[in-house]
Amino acid sequence: MRVLHIISTLAEGGAEHQLRLLVRRLPYDCEVVTLSRPGAVAAALRADGTTVHEVITTRDRDLSAVIKLRRLIRLGHFDVVHTHLYRACVQGLFAARLAGVRHVVATEYHLGGDGGARALYLIGERLGRLTIAASEPIAGRLRALGVPDERITVIPKAIDPAEFRYDPALRAAARARLGIGPGVRVIGGVGRLEPGKRFDRLIRAVGEVPEAILLLVGDGSARPALERLAVIEGVADRVTFAGAVGHAREMLCAMDVFASPSDEDTFGLVVLEALASGLPALYAVCPPLEELAAARSAVGGAERLSPHDPESLPRKLRTELLCFEERRGARLPARSAGERYDAAELAASVGQLYERMAGGRSPLRRGTREQSSIARPNEGKRRRRRRAT
Template sequence: MRVLHVISTLAHGGAEHQLRLLVRRLPHDCEVVTLSRPGAVAEAWRADGTTVHELGDGGNPATTARLRRLIRHGHFDVVHTHLYRACVQGRFAARLAGVRPVVATAHHLSERSVEGRPASAGVRALYLAGERAGRATIAVTPAVAGRLRAWGVPDARVTVIPKALDAAEYRYDPQLRAAARARLGIAPGVPVVGGVGRLEHGKGFDRLIRAVGAAPGATLLLVGDGPARVALERLAVIEGVADRVRFAGAVGHVREMLCAMDVFASPAGPDSFGLVVLEALAAGLPVLYASCPPLEDLAATRAAVPGSHRLSARDPESLPRALRTELLCHQERHGARLPPRSAGDRYSATGLADSVARVYDRVAGR
């Protein structure tokens, strides 16, 4: 089976990384086309043996026409689209090229945004018009699936396949730890609390800064960037912990930063899937989380992952108390790393590829 993956951009990001994990493991002949100019990122994909097409930044009608020609001349059996622009243009282009088995992956849908765009009536209408040109939509979380159904997408067309990770990508390396700490100006023996994510209001990073203020001797490492960074930097000054907070900015891959940490905290609310929490587990870190559906599902079946602790949304002292406890445990272990843990095969890259391959078989009538 020949499959063409259409993605809006190959810039470093969650959707791009999920696609890379998928393409490497699918038992099909896969090619990728990006609707923007990826530059060096495309070269990295090609080095892995993946054929990457670049359509550039032409206007929508011109891009759709070029994409239609690519699909038709490539004799693809299935077209799989990723992210808003690709989902709209890719599904229409596939229909014009005569390819009916079209699958889309919905990564980010909420009341406020559609794949990173403001959720205006026009944006939603265009997305839904494209959805009717496909045969199946993969939602990465039950919340995204619920949003699709609320918009009127038939339940039979929606399949939930969660985000995944390759645990080997996050294995602990003491040399990476030493290099990252030296670059960030963190002494070898200082306990480091880490947080990863886009720095936006409502993500809970302000709570994390205040919690570190109640944990003398610990340094907070925030990895990511966003509109709230300046406000968070000011808060660190107000709380008197500016000298103990490091802003690392956005990174292409978080492995090195996770190696530099000793405790991982994710204070993000219920809209978070918590993939970075699973990455921290794979790196051998104890984790504190406000929301992580994979771990919550396991805890509900009395199969909680060792070294993970869910924070209480109703108790403002839950985070600082749990943080002090984990730092004490870290001290008692004399800094020893925990073993890598996981939330099960369902969230592995191999499990992702198996699930998506079954969707392809279904839409292609196999």
């Protein structure tokens, strides 16, 4: 089976890394198209032997991009077209239909935009067979938009825990590069520096944890405001802005306590990455961990912040640093939220949908799961075409 993945961008975002994890594990001949200038994730895909095409476009309504995609799909004789993110879903679904591909699926990681954008998305969605929602809230938004329930299935985002394994050598290297001494206690946060991520709470909290510094990893429109806030709070000398990184492992290794203060509608994938790195993690919202806690299967070393107690964050940070001292700096064991959020399960579920579409059966309903011969990485043949683009 030949599968073409079309994604709006291959820079350094969460959806791009989800595609990388997926393509690496699917036992099919996969190629990828990016609709923007390629970045670190494209380089990682190419290093794995995946052909990455570039069809650069800056507009959602771009007929020339649709025509280029249609030609690429026809020349490649693809059996399945899988689109990722809004622009790719709009242009890729139209192109796949024009190219005569019957097996078309889209993955939606977040859904927003104005009424016109949503209307265009809905028209394109009807050209495909199925939309994968990366979380239950996304599935709810799709239903509210008008996507029929039987055309939606939820396959949650996932991580490869091995990619975040703690390495003391990486810790030393990262701290040396950032100018952080080996004995300094580091509170960390990772994500886009945008107002909704509430990193302002972390900056204010570190002022009440005088024995530690704050390491913020990421970039975004809120960075200037956060830098000013650090000055106002008198902690500018204890806040390090590391900027955006291609992969969070090294930065997580440099931290001692992780905190995710965002209470917006988020999946909390970065919290799972921190747990896989052996960090104690404080979080405001993380649905996978909340599900486990509700089932009385809470993950050790992960604590939810109180939404009604502004002192919850600094108090728990101080507690975790005391526990760190009691452990004499020892790392916690790597933990996970279970198989459901493992990259192997992601690939198994998506591959199963491909097989069902190719077999002429109805797609899986939301939340269901069946046995599949492609359930684990490195199974099946990888018949990749290594063509220069």
